[in-house]
Amino acid sequence: MSDELLNLRNQIDRLDEEILARLAERARCAQRVGEIKHGNIYRPEREAQVLRRLADLNGGPLPDVAVQKIFREIMSACLGLEQPLKVAYLGPAGTFSESASRKHFGAAPNVLPTPSIDEVFRAVESGNADYGVVPVENSTEGAVGGTLDLLLANPLKVCGEVKLRIHQNLLSRAEGIGGAKRLYSHAQSLAQCHEWLNRNLAHLPRIPVASNAEAARLAAEDPESCAIAGEAAAELYGLNKLATNIEDDPNNTTRFLVIASHDAGPSGNDKTSLVCSAQNRPGAMHALLEPLARHGVDMSKLESRPARSGLWEYVFYVDIQGHQTDAAVAAALRELNERAAFVKVLGSYPVAAI
Structure with missing residues (x-):
């Protein structure tokens, strides 16, 4: 072993010891926070702020997603010292x-x-x-x-x-698909892999089941079958991955x-979800959306859904950028409540991390 390699390994050992000591110190701080807050130390907005701050500070070579994943597990372990969620x-x-x-x-x-x-x-x-x-x-x-x-x-x-x-995978107990006589999967996953299946397994009967995990379980019991499921199901049931990433849309x-029982406080990069219904009169939808535009609130989603109150009546699910306590969002929601037949704020929460 070269002297340079030995020195690098010794340096890594020293760094590991420092990291371990710092982790212990962080865990003790988290325990103290739990004592002050009587055990309830999980706050979604605080966790989001920590992860965003670390991504901003990250200078590499680890990518942001790796840094955030590592610190997610650190925070999870610290929370588990109190009362596991x-x-x-x-x-x-x-x-x-x-x-x-x-x-x-x-x-x-x-x-x-x-x-x-x-x-x-x-x-x-x-x-x-x-x-x-x-x-x-x-x-x-x-x-x-x-x-x-x-x-x-x-x-x-x-x-x-x-x-x-x-990411969808074709799984089986077998080493290849030559002997497969049936394919299990959730109906939505069958739809997500429709074109791949038509190109590669058009002859196989497709059997919809309650979940991809159930499909993997059935494939584990049936050597003449295969399943579409994710990585976790493959590991859980000990199945071979005959093909990987078979979803038609790579960005699926x-x-x-x-x-x-609660929503989250403001984190600095938030989203608010709500559901509302329009009054039955001309221009009612414009009246619902106009306060958002006038107060400069960005709407990222608008989804209609049949209401159970009557035939051809609808409710609208809306996602807007910002927290409901933000001044512009709060003003827009006040006006929306005055104009809509019904409004329910489903919650404000941090925008998803990477």
């Missing part, structure tokens, strides 16, 4: 919803798989979970209607968002919302 998600284990939960909260929380989006809301509302993670829209397939309906009907607030790049992304 309980996070409900759309299960079973191995779904993209679980991956989104881990991306947002790190590895320390206890994650609770539930059989439906309704059950995620119920777990949080009943206090069996501190937070819930639910899919709300996909860049290819559009909005998740069930989540939108539950946000309207439920008192829970949105306190965060997660954007997860969705699903947006998830974090729900809780």
